[in-house]
Amino acid sequence: MKLVLRDITKRFGTLVANDAISLTVEPGEIHALLGENGAGKSTLMNVLYGLYQADAGEIELDGVVQHFSGPGDAIAAGIGMVHQHFMLIPVFTVAENVMLGNESTGFAGTLDVDEARQRVQKISDQFGFHVNPDALVEDLPVGVQQRVEIIKALSRDAQVLVLDEPTAVLTPQETDELMQIMRELKESGKAIVFITHKLREVREVADKITVIRLGKVVGEADPKASNAELASLMVGRPVELTVHKDPMKPGPDTLDVERLRVIDAAGRVHVDDVSFTIRAGEILAVAGVQGNGQTELTEALLGLQDRVEGSIRLHGEELVGRSVRHILDAGVGFIPEDRQTEGLVGAFTIAENLMLNRSHGEPFVRHGTLQLERLEGFAKEKLEEYDVRAPGITTLAGQLSGGNQQKVVVARELSRDVSLLVAAQPTRGVDVGSIEFIHKQIVAGRDAGMAVLVVSTELDEVVSLADRIMVLYRGRVVGIVPADTPRDVLGLMMTGERPEGAIA
Amino acid sequence: MSTPTSEASIPLHETPLAGVTTVVDKKAAVILSVMTAGLLLVVAFFPQDGDTTFRLAVPSDFAQLPRVTVPSTLTAWVLIIVCLLCAGWSIVLYRRKLQTPLWLMVIYSLGWMIGFLAWAASGGTIPVVGLLSGSLALAVPLVFGALGGVLGERSGVVNIAIDGQLLAGAFAAAMIGSALNSTWAGLVAAMVAGTLVALILGLFAITYLVDQVIVGVVLNVLVIGLTSFMFTQVLAPNAETLNSPPRFTAVVIPVLGDIPLIGPIFFRQSAVVYLLYIAVAVVTWSLYRTRWGLRVRAVGEHPTAADTVGINVIRTRYRTILIAGAVAGMGGAFYTLVSVPQFNREMTGGAGYIALAAVIFGKWDPIRATLAALLFGFASNLQGVLSVIGSPVPSEFMLMLPYVVTIFAVAGLVGRSRPPAADGIPYRKG
Numbered sequence: 001m002k003l004v005l006r007d008i009t010k011r012f013g014t015l016v017a018n019d020a021i022s023l024t025v026e027p028g029e030i031h032a033l034l035g036e037n038g039a040g041k042s043t044l045m046n047v048l049y050g051l052y053q054a055d056a057g058e059i060e061l062d063g064v065v066q067h068f069s070g071p072g073d074a075i076a077a078g079i080g081m082v083h084q085h086f087m088l089i090p091v092f093t094v095a096e097n098v099m100l101g102n103e104s105t106g107f108a109g110t111l112d113v114d115e116a117r118q119r120v121q122k123i124s125d126q127f128g129f130h131v132n133p134d135a136l137v138e139d140l141p142v143g144v145q146q147r148v149e150i151i152k153a154l155s156r157d158a159q160v161l162v163l164d165e166p167t168a169v170l171t172p173q174e175t176d177e178l179m180q181i182m183r184e185l186k187e188s189g190k191a192i193v194f195i196t197h198k199l200r201e202v203r204e205v206a207d208k209i210t211v212i213r214l215g216k217v218v219g220e221a222d223p224k225a226s227n228a229e230l231a232s233l234m235v236g237r238p239v240e241l242t243v244h245k246d247p248m249k250p251g252p253d254t255l256d257v258e259r260l261r262v263i264d265a266a267g268r269v270h271v272d273d274v275s276f277t278i279r280a281g282e283i284l285a286v287a288g289v290q291g292n293g294q295t296e297l298t299e300a301l302l303g304l305q306d307r308v309e310g311s312i313r314l315h316g317e318e319l320v321g322r323s324v325r326h327i328l329d330a331g332v333g334f335i336p337e338d339r340q341t342e343g344l345v346g347a348f349t350i351a352e353n354l355m356l357n358r359s360h361g362e363p364f365v366r367h368g369t370l371q372l373e374r375l376e377g378f379a380k381e382k383l384e385e386y387d388v389r390a391p392g393i394t395t396l397a398g399q400l401s402g403g404n405q406q407k408v409v410v411a412r413e414l415s416r417d418v419s420l421l422v423a424a425q426p427t428r429g430v431d432v433g434s435i436e437f438i439h440k441q442i443v444a445g446r447d448a449g450m451a452v453l454v455v456s457t458e459l460d461e462v463v464s465l466a467d468r469i470m471v472l473y474r475g476r477v478v479g480i481v482p483a484d485t486p487r488d489v490l491g492l493m494m495t496g497e498r499p500e501g502a503i504a
Numbered sequence: 505m506s507t508p509t510s511e512a513s514i515p516l517h518e519t520p521l522a523g524v525t526t527v528v529d530k531k532a533a534v535i536l537s538v539m540t541a542g543l544l545l546v547v548a549f550f551p552q553d554g555d556t557t558f559r560l561a562v563p564s565d566f567a568q569l570p571r572v573t574v575p576s577t578l579t580a581w582v583l584i585i586v587c588l589l590c591a592g593w594s595i596v597l598y599r600r601k602l603q604t605p606l607w608l609m610v611i612y613s614l615g616w617m618i619g620f621l622a623w624a625a626s627g628g629t630i631p632v633v634g635l636l637s638g639s640l641a642l643a644v645p646l647v648f649g650a651l652g653g654v655l656g657e658r659s660g661v662v663n664i665a666i667d668g669q670l671l672a673g674a675f676a677a678a679m680i681g682s683a684l685n686s687t688w689a690g691l692v693a694a695m696v697a698g699t700l701v702a703l704i705l706g707l708f709a710i711t712y713l714v715d716q717v718i719v720g721v722v723l724n725v726l727v728i729g730l731t732s733f734m735f736t737q738v739l740a741p742n743a744e745t746l747n748s749p750p751r752f753t754a755v756v757i758p759v760l761g762d763i764p765l766i767g768p769i770f771f772r773q774s775a776v777v778y779l780l781y782i783a784v785a786v787v788t789w790s791l792y793r794t795r796w797g798l799r800v801r802a803v804g805e806h807p808t809a810a811d812t813v814g815i816n817v818i819r820t821r822y823r824t825i826l827i828a829g830a831v832a833g834m835g836g837a838f839y840t841l842v843s844v845p846q847f848n849r850e851m852t853g854g855a856g857y858i859a860l861a862a863v864i865f866g867k868w869d870p871i872r873a874t875l876a877a878l879l880f881g882f883a884s885n886l887q888g889v890l891s892v893i894g895s896p897v898p899s900e901f902m903l904m905l906p907y908v909v910t911i912f913a914v915a916g917l918v919g920r921s922r923p924p925a926a927d928g929i930p931y932r933k934g
Contacts, residue, residue, distance in 0.1 A: 049812070051811070051812070051933070070811075070814065070816075071811060071812045071813065071814050072813075072814025072815075073814075075813070075814055076814075081812070083812065086809075087806070087808060087809035087812045087813070088806075088809060089801075089802055089805045089806045089809055089810075090805070090806075090925075091805060091925075092798075092801075092802070092805075096798060099798070100798060100799070100802050100809075100810070100813050100815070101799075101810070101813030101814045101815050102813065102814075103795040103798060105794070105795045108794070109790075109794040109795045109796055110793055110794055110795075111793055111794060111795055111798060152813070263525060266524075267524055267525045268523075268524050268525075269523040269524060269525055272523065475523075
């Protein structure tokens with residue numbers, strides 16, 4: 001089925017998310033939609049899927065103009081979508097998820113689960129998905145959940161398949177498997193729209209590339225184009241894809257973690273037997289697929305977890321069991337993985353956010369009173385220093401773009417006397433320009449003698465920042481390896497395999 | 505737990521773990537010990553001479569079960585020892601990091617309750633059948649209310665307005681039942697009244713995204729005010745024509761009604777109670793086995809996911825809470841068409857809130873919620889029975905019993921329960 005989008009325009013208030021975007025996807029073709037976070041890719045696909053109504057423009061399938069008033073219409077017309085955040089119900093089985101909205105029923109609306117089970121089995125066998133129809137979705141690994149999403153679309157006879165940032169949550173190996181699945185689907189005549197911001201994947205699998213920036217199509221590119229060409233098209237200016245950093249000059253051991261174990265209230269062990277050391281002036285990057293204990297590890301370091309066993313020593317001082325305030329005062333800076341919910345107070349101004357971790361005393365509070373003038377001067381200085389693009393220091397943090405919000409967080413954490421910086425997903429959802437800047441700041445911190453722990457699920461970021469790399473899998477350390485370890489070895493380690501020579 | 509990794513923030517895809525250990529709660533061990541100590545103190549300081557008789561049959565039974573007479577204090581002590589053993593075992597299990605199993609809790613509860621009854625009803629006779637069938641009667645509105653609550657919350661709408669729906673149902677049943685002199689017309693009117701309250705709830709909670717808890721509470725107050733006003737202005741002056749509805753009388757089901765013990769408790773009831781059995785079965789079956797139920801649960805767990813497969817979230821939620829309102833309204837009819845054939849101000853006495861507790865105690869499952877409601881019914885009735893047979897416990901004190909049971913049940917014994925993920929969260933597109 002041939003898909004044509006013609007001059008699609010979508011506005012949210014004054015923001016033009018999609019500005020006259022046109023796109024043609026042929027059957028048996030993988031068409032990559034490349035663009036930064038916030039470029040308008042997902043909005044465009046939500047228009048295609050009937051979740052949003054376009055303000056102008058047309059959707060055409062096989063030459064027929066379509067009018068979708070909801071996802072139901074789009075599904076009926078043969079469009080299937082694998083959302084970035086899976087649209088699966090965790091407490092339902094695979095078969096129930098696949099049949100939902102498309103149920104075959106018997107007497108008085110009784111569910112025919114057998115039929116759904118067979119449907120899942122058939123598609124699963126056809127493409128070699130290995131999915132058990134009776135498994136609960138919440139028990140499945142992410143890669144398998146994604147296949148359930150694909151089965152869901154195929155079971156509704158989708159001819160146009162949209163994959164929205166499908167590799168964000170996958171291991172390198174799972175990504176390879178997904179690529180293979182995409183090629184098979186292409187062979188069977190499906191038209192595939194592949195949304196991503198990862199250049200490597202685009203070049204590997206796409207037949208055609210359309211690049212979107214700030215809601216507009218800025219060009220078409222050939223899959224043979226170089227990474228640098230694609231990146232500059234995507235960002236609108238030449239970008240440095242690599243981080244320049246001098247060889248490290250490590251000092252004494254700063255952080256010493258021994259046999260750390262973190263358990264949640266339900267008794268699930270998220271971190272088990274983790275030991276590592278970070279020296280002053282060194283970046284230890286934690287690699288691993290999202291959800292393998294990284295969150296709990298960073299939270300444990302900050303004293304945010306209740307059930308922690310083992311020892312965390314900063315300059316020899318034990319931090320396990322200490323309050324968060326004590327740990328911060330001991331010299332730990334923290335960039336949390338979700339700036340919206342943990343890093344900032346959206347309804348506070350930039351200035352107020354900049355003093356959040358020093359709200360209990362000097363220099364911003366004296367005798368219980370805010371020192372507003374001092375805060376103002378400080379905030380203005382940091383705004384300048386950290387290149388935060390905002391009208392002023394009284395702008396609400398919630399109104400900033402992701403990149404600028406993150407710069408505020410980084411500014412706050414680095415403008416104290418910090419000897420350990422814990423950075424969890426420091427550039428997730430941040431534009432390429434800000435990524436460059438934030439990386440430079442992290443490296444500058446390291447050069448100034450901080451011990452840095454960076455957690456990232458993006459292998460590119462891990463490799464470019466790290467002095468050493470620690471790979472976590474299922475809460476355990478697979479190995480601690482040098483920064484120049486080949487990517488495929490790291491990829492294997494992220495699935496739990498322990499290659500020769502890795503220091504555990 | 506003070507960490508940011510609360511239940512709600514665990515991502516959709518379950519995280520791969522290093523393993524699972526059991527974090528055993530000491531709640532069970534503590535509660536068992538405290539309850540045992542309480543009973544022990546009471547029996548030790550107020551020993552009762554005499555015997556306690558348990559009457560297991562009613563005179564009209566087909567086969568008469570014998571009466572059981574036991575010496576009060578001795579029985580109490582024997583059962584206290586049983587309780588002590590259970591509590592001790594629970595502590596041992598806790599030390600070994602093991603969960604206290606359900607069967608132990610059941611044995612304990614039975615032991616404690618019989619021991620308490622043996623002591624409390626010393627010198628008297630406990631009509632076991634009356635105690636249990638009365639419990640059922642008191643539980644009927646609670647069960648209807650809880651079913652309505654389960655339906656609403658499974659679709660993602662928290663229904664605090666159950667009490668309002670019960671009260672509105674009771675009022676409408678009394679008025680329409682009297683006016684048309686028909687029990688069935690009264691029952692239908694009760695369902696309509698419950699549905700209307702649900703409609704207002706839906707309008708604010710689903711369409712206008714108002715906080716569901718606030719709307720629910722306000723609706724309860726509104727219904728109290730409205731029915732009280734109508735009662736004084738309309739019903740009381742015309743009590744003959746508008747506030748003396750006919751009653752559903754007890755109907756004995758052939759064969760089933762003749763089974764000893766069970767028959768008189770469950771199968772010599774009014775039509776409303778039989779409707780209740782049907783309602784429990786139908787709600788359970790449709791929630792888990794039908795397309796409608798699958799969609800309701802989907803909408804309550806992950807409305808966006810439901811939307812993306814073409815399910816109309818808003819319509820599904822409306823439909824579900826309207827049905828839930830009708831079910832809860834039926835419970836209201838029980839007050840005026842079965843219990844007392846006339847409406848009184850605030851006659852539900854907060855039963856809707858107890859039903860709400862039953863929903864949570866029952867972990868949002870219709871069968872479990874029903875059992876929870878029955879437990880609350882039992883606690884209420886026990887209080888009544890004990891004050892009638894003249895127990896040493898002051899009856900004013902016993903009035904607390906149902907509420908104490910509620911607090912213990914909800915706070916102590918539920919354990920971890922997982923509500924529908926989108927419960928209480930209005931759905932907004934985009």
